[in-house]
Amino acid sequence: MGELGINPTYLAFQIINFLLLVLLLHWLLYRPVLRMLDQRKERIRAGQEAAERARTEAEEMREQYERQLEESRAHARKIMDDAAAAAERLREEGVASAQQEAQRILDRGREELRAEIEHARRELRQEVAVLSVSVAGKLIQESLDTEKNRELAASIISDLEENS
Amino acid sequence: MDFLEIIGFKGLHISLAAEPLFHLGPITITNTIFTAWIVMALLAIASFFATRNMQLVPSGLQNFAESIVGMLYDIVEGVVGERARIVFPILATFFIYIVVANWMGLLPGFNSIGVWEHDAEGHELFIPIFRAANSDLNMTIGMALIAFILIHSAGVIVHKPWGYLKHLAGPLPILILINVAIEAFVPVSLSVRLFGNIFAGEVLLLVMRVPLIGAAFMVLEVLFGLIQALIFTMLSLIFLGLAMSGEHEHEEAHS
Numbered sequence: 001m002g003e004l005g006i007n008p009t010y011l012a013f014q015i016i017n018f019l020l021l022v023l024l025l026h027w028l029l030y031r032p033v034l035r036m037l038d039q040r041k042e043r044i045r046a047g048q049e050a051a052e053r054a055r056t057e058a059e060e061m062r063e064q065y066e067r068q069l070e071e072s073r074a075h076a077r078k079i080m081d082d083a084a085a086a087a088e089r090l091r092e093e094g095v096a097s098a099q100q101e102a103q104r105i106l107d108r109g110r111e112e113l114r115a116e117i118e119h120a121r122r123e124l125r126q127e128v129a130v131l132s133v134s135v136a137g138k139l140i141q142e143s144l145d146t147e148k149n150r151e152l153a154a155s156i157i158s159d160l161e162e163n164s
Numbered sequence: 165m166d167f168l169e170i171i172g173f174k175g176l177h178i179s180l181a182a183e184p185l186f187h188l189g190p191i192t193i194t195n196t197i198f199t200a201w202i203v204m205a206l207l208a209i210a211s212f213f214a215t216r217n218m219q220l221v222p223s224g225l226q227n228f229a230e231s232i233v234g235m236l237y238d239i240v241e242g243v244v245g246e247r248a249r250i251v252f253p254i255l256a257t258f259f260i261y262i263v264v265a266n267w268m269g270l271l272p273g274f275n276s277i278g279v280w281e282h283d284a285e286g287h288e289l290f291i292p293i294f295r296a297a298n299s300d301l302n303m304t305i306g307m308a309l310i311a312f313i314l315i316h317s318a319g320v321i322v323h324k325p326w327g328y329l330k331h332l333a334g335p336l337p338i339l340i341l342i343n344v345a346i347e348a349f350v351p352v353s354l355s356v357r358l359f360g361n362i363f364a365g366e367v368l369l370l371v372m373r374v375p376l377i378g379a380a381f382m383v384l385e386v387l388f389g390l391i392q393a394l395i396f397t398m399l400s401l402i403f404l405g406l407a408m409s410g411e412h413e414h415e416e417a418h419s
Contacts, residue, residue, distance in 0.1 A: 005181025006301050013197060014306035021204045021261055026253040028211035033233040034249075036218045036226075043220065 125160060129153040180363070182300040183291045195292055196300035199274075203265045203297060232260070239398075243405040247318075251404060254314055258307060259397040262298060266362060266389030269296025270382060275366060298362040298392075301355065308351035308358075311400040316347070319407030331410060350403055354396055361392045 133153050182194035214229035222230050236256045241248040268274070271294075278292035297303050319328045332347070333340040365385045372378045 003180060004301055005179070006305065007181075009191065010182070010194060010197065010300075010302040011306055011309075013191060014200065014300075014303045015310060017197065017200055017204065018257070018261070018303075018307055018310060021207065022253050022257045024204065024208045025211055025257050025260065028208055028215060029229060030233060030253050030256060032215035032218055033230050034237060034252075036215075036220075036222075037230060037234055037237075040220060 125157055126153075128160065129156050132156050180301075182295060182302070183289075185291070185293065194300065195295040196297050196303055199268065199294055200265065200297040200303060202294075203261060203268055206268075207260065207264060236260075236397075240401060243401050244408055247322075247408065251314060251318060254310060255397055255401055255404075258311070258400060259393050262307075262358065262393035262396055263390055265297040266392060267386065269294075269299065269362065269366065270369070270385055270389065275370060296362050296366060298358050299366050301359050304355035304359040305351070307396070308355035311354060311396075311403075312347075312351040315350070315400070315404045315407045318404055322408045323410075328407075331407075347403075350399070354399060358392050358396050361388055365389075 130153065133149055133156070136152075137149075182196040184192045185195050185198055186193050210225070211229065214225040218226055233256065236259060237248065237252055240252050240255050244251060274294040274296060275292045277294060278290050281289050281291050316328075319331065322328075323331050329340070332343045334343060365388055368381055369378065369385060372381045
């Protein structure tokens, strides 16, 4: 043992030395470094969780906004459709009333025209009747009283009307 | 014992035992203990500066310390699980201390700066002031004993004393003898392997004092220094993991 250099005192001394080094490195190296590694791990984990949470929130918000946007779009489309329908209705009403007006004017014109014609025709008949009576009177050279004249004229008119 | 004279290097001297340098009260300080102190001081100072002002965004020395400690912690946690916090300081110190001590032993001045002394028979002896800390069996046996105690106390704590005995016995009670023998040889192999590699490396570099060739061996020794640190740490960790394993089966058997 002596030749190999094994010596209980040195052995004990080296063991104490080594354990002292273990303690020193534990205080100065392992504990602070492992604590720092843990801290960093924890921090990274927390950061990742926060990022994940923020992402989820953003996603939710995006969905909400999209929903709102869709709603607004639908609303706008409805307003525009309503407006278009109202405009169409107004236009149709305008056209209809204009047509009615035109028809009315036309009808009235036609009515007046017919009355004119009727009036003219009646006057003409009277003229013709009077003329006929005077012509007939002249022809038969017979004087008829006014009463008979009138009756004759009426009969001629009725004849004319039956013939016409 | 004059090792080098045996293999034909007269005048060169290297002894298996660490040489005493000076006395500190009742304790004799050898050159390996002295070197171990230097390593300890360097590690403590570097650690102090690395963790003095820790930032969430690391840089420089803090970054380096974090990568080393983080890597070692991941390895330890991968083997022993959530109990890593308790055993980690010892296992990490195995690695860090062994690799720094091994590499420091390659610096110029190691085994070459020293004093000439006369032994009891009047022979001239060269006493180097700096000698690689792990080229001393006291150092490697010391660490191996710490690993041994760590492994088996962890086993006893995890399995309870009787459970750990059963764990050691395995399926056949007679195997307990073989298993105990194996466990007893773990610290022997750990300590002798580390000592042998580092001591042999020193002798090799001393013998190969030829330019270029010496440099090539130096490169190899840098590699060996790292590999030995890894082997010592990983074997300790694996045996620790084995001693702590089977915990759940054990609990299920009881419940």
